[in-house]
Amino acid sequence: MLLLYCNKNMYSMNNIQFATALHILTMLAITKDNLSSSYIAGSININPAMVRKSLSILSVYGLIDTKEGKGGGASLAKPADKILLSDIYGAVNDANVLGKLNSPNPECNTGKQINRHLLELFDQADHALITKLGTITLADFCQKFK
């Protein structure tokens, strides 16, 4: 007997950080203005503090500048055609695309070796994605907007 689990995929590999970061950077690229976290949050439809968390990371990675105090906000640190989507991905993501490893049994021949081989594969997978994202600039992405 074999019946399908009602929902094929039990698990997902999901978060919202890349979409949020790209939304922020798109707004900054299009308006070419200093935007406040509240204003950006209104467009993304999330909390301003969440936006500030993303801004903080993008700032550490040199993609944006921020200015504190009245009239402050965020702006691009460099032209949109110098920002690669791989830069954004690298800023918001640490994990491997293919996910996590198990902690297999070292007494078993397969278990003993597999994590080494998986990591090698995970690196290749990450590299393929990053290479693809490296061919697209923020400016390219923004061109889609009317």
Add this chain to the structure above:
Amino acid sequence: MLLLYCNKNMYSMNNIQFATALHILTMLAITKDNLSSSYIAGSININPAMVRKSLSILSVYGLIDTKEGKGGGASLAKPADKILLSDIYGAVNDANVLGKLNSPNPECNTGKQINRHLLELFDQADHALITKLGTITLADFCQKFK
């Protein structure tokens, strides 16, 4: 003032399903035998019921055969050089590599359009990963084991 968050990345994009599935298939490819979920679980170091959940999905996707009852277990449904890592990825993963979308404000010009453009990009990213994984067979992966 700008201090780093102690842990750069707040979020991760992680699960263990791909590693588990590939571990299972590697064992089946190497032993060329009918293996029980308990035996496999001992190598991965997880619960047999978890293994059976993975087996169930791999079976639906035609990568393995299973046999119930005493002496039952799982075996490859086709030669290891006919199983692509992209097949395995497709079986265990539904989500987009770049994660989820927000629910942005439709009153905003950027918010109104961005999900369409993001989805297009997400597709390209998924495609790049799947293309890479399509160049590697289970047999290739197993060759790394001594």
Add this chain to the structure above:
DNA sequence: ATTACTGTAACAGAATTTATTACAGATTAG
């Protein structure tokens, strides 16, 4: 001074992922 911002901590709540237990049904061996 007042106002309007950022930066970040602290924590709460939601969602997702993993683990566990249990048991009906299948199949084989004796």
Add this chain to the structure above:
DNA sequence: CTAATCTGTAATAAATTCTGTTACAGTAAT
């Protein structure tokens, strides 16, 4: 035909991860 051993899957608990919220100190402009 009975016992033993296995799958399939449900139900649910536990753990982890992700998102949202509140609060407030510090900064800067007016």
